[in-house]
Amino acid sequence: MTEPLSVSLVDELKASAARTARSGTPDTEALALLRRSGLCAAWETGESVNRVVEEIATANPSLAIVLFQHCAVAARIAEWGSDAQKETLLPALSSGAVLAASAWSEPGAGAAKKVLATSAVRRAWGWVLDGGKSFTTGAGIADLYLVLVQTAAPGEDTESVYGSAGQSFFLVSGDNPGLVPDLGLDLAGMRGSATGFVTLKDCVVADTDLLGPLGEAPKIIAGVRRTGATLGAVSAGIARAALSLAEDHLARAGKLSSQSVRHQLVDLGVQVEAACSTVARAGSLSSADPGMTTLRSKLFATVVAEHVCLEVARLLSSTGYVVGNRINQLLADARAVALMGPANELCRELVAAPWLR
Incomplete structure (x- = not known):
């Protein structure tokens, strides 16, 4: 995927995110839309997984996580599956017929x-x-x-x-x-x-x-990070969504005339750009140690996403203190990614492991 998601798809995904934030249950209509979208085939490279997942996360982090896990399983089958497993499952996984x-x-x-x-x-x-x-x-x-x-x-x-x-x-x-x-x-x-x-x-x-x-499951697990696919893509998308939310709110409130407010947005934008760039570098497999870059991208992007969401909540002031304001769900979603596998503490241990040898 090289093009942004269509406006209509983004609107549908945002509406679904708002509904599920209230209900706490999966949205069958949005899941059907995801299956039909063609995005389930993104598993073929870590780079494409990261791009697609990041874009979806700007609108609906929950569905981004679902798609990321789907792609992770498909990639494991492509790498480790028998000929029969590949022949039977991969086309269905790519089409969205199988999630x-x-x-x-x-x-x-x-x-x-x-x-x-x-x-x-x-x-x-x-x-x-x-x-x-x-x-x-x-x-x-x-x-x-x-x-x-x-x-x-x-x-x-x-x-x-x-x-x-x-x-x-x-x-x-x-x-x-x-x-x-x-x-x-x-x-x-x-x-x-x-x-x-x-x-x-x-x-x-x-x-x-x-x-x-x-x-020999540990061998399969160890190879996952070398694909470049990273949960940091979800965090990068969340951070982008939070920054966009702040920009829109402050523009409507007429607060962009303040130099300090503008500079705060600039600083947040730099952090978001850095997180997105780290995720993209992981997907490109261009570093000397792609596995380490993948782990670091998850650590960095999750920290940035939570920080940006907190700063945006402060910029929104009392507006952001309303339960239904989107920033609160984005912040909760950002915290969730840090706990997802490998959780950030385990990521740190994996990055530090070579120093013990």
Whole structure:
């Protein structure tokens, strides 16, 4: 994608964001629009993922997160999938006929997913998955889930910072009777992202549903950041939206005649531009260490987005103190991205890991 989103699409996405901020439930009409938009095919390069996700996040951060996770799963299938998986799934993922989600997190596993309670037990006819996943974006709306499970007892693993030996990925269909989504989480931010729980109970999958080598999920996880696709793109879009909101409000209020106000906007604009540039650099894979750049772009963009939203809230003064003002939802969304995988604290640990070797 090189062109901005159409005005009509942006308007639809903004209207959806306002509705879901109130309801806390996913917007089926907006999801159908996303599926039909052609944007689900953005997964083919990290650069295109970042551009598309950033643009959508300026209007609807929740749907941007849904699309990012969809693209992440599609890219993993393209990289690690069997020929049959690629042939069957990739065209449907690109067209939007199949929407994908990741189910990695679970209670007690920690941000690094070192010890999982969700297990996969081999049977003569396949595998049986049991356990529960939390904070799964796309729960209940996805047609396909990439589920991280323990397939063997965790062994000594001094290499990986994220995940551990004995973990594997399975592709589980959304209509599998052993997979039950629950949208009981009442989120402060990303309220339209369908982020909730997924319960796996006697969830039967075939050997052909295994993605990548058995027991080597950490290798797949480690390769994710080297694609350049970064959640920082969502944060960059949020920061742009907040800055635009401030500019529009201050212009209407006649406050741009104040030099101090103009200079505040200039400074915020510089920070937003820097965040967008860092995200773009991650997607271009042009740095000496693209994986590190991807992690740093997430850290930097999330910090910038939250800071810009806070500063814009101050510039809006009492206008921004009204619950329905968009800046409050943008701020909550900005905070949410910092908690999403890899969470910022884990990002810092991943960036710092080489210094311990």
